[in-house]
Amino acid sequence: MSLRTHTCGELRASHIDQPATLAGWVENRRDHGGVFFIDIRDRYGVTQVVFNPGTDAHKRASEVGPEYCIHVAGMVRRRPDGTVNKERGTGEIEVVAQSLEILNASKTPPFEIVDRIDTAPELRMKYRYLDLRRRPMQRALVARAEFCRALRNHLASQQFVEVETPMLTKATPEGARDYLVPSRVHAGHFYALPQSPQIFKQILMIAGMDRYFQVARCLRDEDLRADRQPEFTQIDLEMSFVEPEDVWAQVEGSISAGFAAAFGVDLQPPFPRIAYKEAMLKYGIDKPDLRFGMQFVDLTDYSKSCNFKVFREAADSAGLVGGGIVRGVNAKGAGGWSRKEIDALSTFAQEHGGKGVAWLRVVESGLDGSIAKFFSDGEKVTIREMLAGQPGDLLLFGAGDETTVNGVMGPLRHHLGDKLGLRKFGTFKCAWIRDFPMFERNTKTGAIEPTNHPFTSPTESDLNRLTEKLQNDPLSLGGRGYDLVMNGWELGSGSIRIHRRDMQERIFEFLGLKREEYEAKFGFLLEALEYGAPPHGGFAYGVDRTIALGLGLDSLRDAVAFPKTSAAADPMTGAPSPVSDEQLRDVHIRTIE
RNA sequence: GGGCGCGUAGCUCAAUUGGUUAGAGCACCGGACUGUCGAUCCGGAGGUUACGGGUUCGAUCCCCGCCGCGCUCGCCA
Numbered sequence: 001m002s003l004r005t006h007t008c009g010e011l012r013a014s015h016i017d018q019p020a021t022l023a024g025w026v027e028n029r030r031d032h033g034g035v036f037f038i039d040i041r042d043r044y045g046v047t048q049v050v051f052n053p054g055t056d057a058h059k060r061a062s063e064v065g066p067e068y069c070i071h072v073a074g075m076v077r078r079r080p081d082g083t084v085n086k087e088r089g090t091g092e093i094e095v096v097a098q099s100l101e102i103l104n105a106s107k108t109p110p111f112e113i114v115d116r117i118d119t120a121p122e123l124r125m126k127y128r129y130l131d132l133r134r135r136p137m138q139r140a141l142v143a144r145a146e147f148c149r150a151l152r153n154h155l156a157s158q159q160f161v162e163v164e165t166p167m168l169t170k171a172t173p174e175g176a177r178d179y180l181v182p183s184r185v186h187a188g189h190f191y192a193l194p195q196s197p198q199i200f201k202q203i204l205m206i207a208g209m210d211r212y213f214q215v216a217r218c219l220r221d222e223d224l225r226a227d228r229q230p231e232f233t234q235i236d237l238e239m240s241f242v243e244p245e246d247v248w249a250q251v252e253g254s255i256s257a258g259f260a261a262a263f264g265v266d267l268q269p270p271f272p273r274i275a276y277k278e279a280m281l282k283y284g285i286d287k288p289d290l291r292f293g294m295q296f297v298d299l300t301d302y303s304k305s306c307n308f309k310v311f312r313e314a315a316d317s318a319g320l321v322g323g324g325i326v327r328g329v330n331a332k333g334a335g336g337w338s339r340k341e342i343d344a345l346s347t348f349a350q351e352h353g354g355k356g357v358a359w360l361r362v363v364e365s366g367l368d369g370s371i372a373k374f375f376s377d378g379e380k381v382t383i384r385e386m387l388a389g390q391p392g393d394l395l396l397f398g399a400g401d402e403t404t405v406n407g408v409m410g411p412l413r414h415h416l417g418d419k420l421g422l423r424k425f426g427t428f429k430c431a432w433i434r435d436f437p438m439f440e441r442n443t444k445t446g447a448i449e450p451t452n453h454p455f456t457s458p459t460e461s462d463l464n465r466l467t468e469k470l471q472n473d474p475l476s477l478g479g480r481g482y483d484l485v486m487n488g489w490e491l492g493s494g495s496i497r498i499h500r501r502d503m504q505e506r507i508f509e510f511l512g513l514k515r516e517e518y519e520a521k522f523g524f525l526l527e528a529l530e531y532g533a534p535p536h537g538g539f540a541y542g543v544d545r546t547i548a549l550g551l552g553l554d555s556l557r558d559a560v561a562f563p564k565t566s567a568a569a570d571p572m573t574g575a576p577s578p579v580s581d582e583q584l585r586d587v588h589i590r591t592i593e
Numbered sequence: 594g595g596g597c598g599c600g601u602a603g604c605u606c607a608a609u610u611g612g613u614u615a616g617a618g619c620a621c622c623g624g625a626c627u628g629u630c631g632a633u634c635c636g637g638a639g640g641u642u643a644c645g646g647g648u649u650c651g652a653u654c655c656c657c658g659c660c661g662c663g664c665u666c667g668c669c670a
Contacts, residue, residue: 034627048630066620083628091630108621111604114631118605122662175670195670222669223594444667453670511670566663 009045067106150261165200176220182587201238205536213237238538285410289488292422314399334394354408362389425552438479492541
């Protein structure tokens with residue numbers, strides 16, 4: 001027989017005068033000398049239990065402490081007038097204890113099990129079982145499970161097949177660093193844990209599975225960030241015989257089902273589709289927060305003939321390689337910011353690779369501020385009109401090469417949105433960013449690299465000019481890749497893939513891979529493409545990040561049951577740890593130093 | 594690998610220019626109290642100031658090293 005008849009969140013006025021037994025943890029106890037209250041907690045809620053003096057249960061109740069695991073039997077009773085707790089679902093009733101059993105005592109916990117805590121993350125991770133007893137953490141785990149369950153149901157209804165791909169797979173030297181697993185059977189050989197199931201899902205399409213998805217664990221041995229864990233989960237899907245719109249519709253349907261189930265939020269698909277170039281022009285970033293407008297105004301053409309030398313010189317080189325642009329943005333209502341606040345924006349710009357930010361305040365008499373003196377009266381009127389400036393607005397400008405200006409202005413727009421209270425939790429704005437270029441230049445090394453990954457197909461309209469573009473102007477080559485963004489976060493990315501061997505080889509070779517190299521790494525995929533591989537494409541996005549967004553969590557760690565510290569360690573288990581010499585011998589490993 | 598910050602009671606933090614016995618809130622322990630719900634009131638205990646070294650009459654404070662944590666740059670196709 002079960003140790004309980006009800007959960008701690010279940011009892012209502014309708015249960016009055018019924019017997020009930022509850023099991024859970026001691027949330028709180030209040031000893032009045034005579035009457036004694038214990039709040040008993042489980043996953044479902046909290047119920048007040050009353051112990052009257054003179055009873056055996058009352059005697060036992062004085063022995064329990066916080067987080068004791070207890071079992072209580074008694075009668076449900078309406079609370080006396082004036083003692084109803086309206087903040088609690090069970091607040092109309094209480095259980096009058098007839099017996100209390102201590103199922104297990106508890107040491108005094110290292111931190112209090114309360115909703116709001118500011119305990120160091122390391123301590124919370126060391127005692128994760130206590131941290132996970134907290135309501136917000138349990139809510140997050142439940143929401144995550146609900147999200148995935150709704151998503152599975154939706155995708156199943158759309159004929160998707162859930163397939164598990166290997167955890168022990170083949171190392172790929174490019175991309176992120178692999179987690180390696182030594183092989184016992186093959187001395188000196190190693191498996192790699194998957195960075196993503198990318199190639200396997202393409203193989204599944206070649207196998208004719210047509211629609212695949214997986215809640216996939218991915219692992220990358222790179223240094224951590226607040227929004228990055230070494231192991232994480234992606235919703236990974238792939239479809240055959242599709243255009244991007246087909247993929248987007250399935251992602252929209254499934255993520256919306258997940259959001260509705262987990263967070264009670266309607267994402268209102270279909271999401272806007274925004275070309276990469278348009279996003280860069282209007283927002284300076286490929287993951288714009290669309291909860292607010294504040295679109296950029298392109299002043300490049302206008303600046304070619306203006307008096308302000310900084311703008312004019314940037315505009316004069318427009319269109320050339322590495323050429324300049326001039327962009328303005330109206331931070332509506334920020335005109336009242338202090339000089340100190342405005343100067344802080346320049347510091348922000350410097351942190352993002354710029355020299356600073358030019359600004360003008362809109363006042364009744366016109367424009368006022370650091371660069372006002374460089375413009376004629378007529379120019380001031382025009383600039384104000386172009387940016388729709390009203391008194392009380394702050395106009396901000398970036399001029400210089402495109403990469404630098406966007407590198408500053410894109411994040412600056414989000415920063416302004418934060419400061420102006422335009423990015424508050426509660427609304428969710430998604431968009432597809434489409435038509436990414438095939439390649440981009442690595443600003444550090446100067447090398448040309450794939451924007452997404454080397455399996456992305458070039459845009460169809462560029463196919464007949466592929467050779468010419470690869471030779472002369474590879475950065476102008478369009479790709480069939482796309483990202484899903486929400487509230488200024490990149491949730492995930494995908495593409496229509498290359499499905500022909502000759503095309504895949506040309507891309508590898510363009511990227512500087514020699515035949516022996518790509519044969520060794522991807523020969524099996526290239527060969528598979530020769531057996532009637534269908535056109536296919538797909539998408540993958542981060543579950544941890546999605547849950548954190550949906551719940552408004554400060555840290556990705558709170559969306560993960562058992563996360564790792566910034567040094568990729570687990571304070572609870574002590575992983576990673578040394579292993580015995582025997583274990584090392586088995587896998588033919590000798591450590592150095 | 595680099596930069597910045599933090600490390601003091603179980604937890605979160607304080608401690609004047611380097612100066613007497615390192616404090617507070619919460620938690621914990623004891624006592625009082627018959628309707629609380631962050632109960633209240635009274636009392637108590639609790640410290641290798643992360644660790645190792647140095648400077649100094651004297652170090653929580655200054656210096657060097659080291660470990661851990663957090664943020665970040667590199668990195669993350």
